[in-house]
Amino acid sequence: MPVLHGVQEALGHVPQQAVAQIAQALNLSRAEVHGVLTYYHHFRSEPPKGPVLQVCRAEACRSVGGEQLLSHAQHCGAHCEVEPVYCLGLCAMAPAVMLEGQPYGRMSSAKLDELLDDVGG
Ligand code: FES
Structure with a gap:
């Protein structure tokens, strides 16, 4: 591994x-x-189609809108590779995402759009 x-x-x-x-x-x-x-779904055999965005689906994030955030990420039209994951270690700052290896907490759809705009996703 x-x-x-x-x-x-x-x-x-x-x-x-x-x-x-x-x-x-x-x-x-x-x-x-x-x-x-x-x-393991984490591994890719093909290069990602754009910046990699991981969205947490575990309980702490799910309880404060993580699923809606994931749905937004999957449907917002951004050119990024969206990966559902289970806990990014930021439970106290849920909902959490990781974009290109950089963690972000207390995420919202609006903040996510800004992040994706910044990376060109
Ligand atoms: Fe989402 Fe832990 S449950 S970061």
């Missing part, structure tokens, strides 16, 4: 061509590496 995280962090995704190399380096089968990649 740390290797896959590292590759995705460096390249934005884990290319299919890297699976064989990772498997060989870790003495695993390609099927085992592929299984991990496809099991």
Whole structure:
């Protein structure tokens, strides 16, 4: 998993061509590496289509509008890759999002639109 995280962090995704190399380096089968990649939704095999926006769907965020925020993100027409996630560690500042690795708390649809405008999403 740390290797896959590292590759995705460096390249934005884990290319299919890297699976064989990772498997060989870790003495695993390609099927085992592929299984991990496809099991965890966090991993992408294709580059993201724009800035990556993670929207928290866990309980603290859900209780203060996280689902509406996710729906807004998915339908606002921004050119970003929206990923639902479960807890960003900002529960006390719910609802929370992470945009290009930067966390933001107490998010609203209006604030999210501003953030997305700033990154060109
Ligand atoms: Fe959303 Fe923890 S529940 S950041």
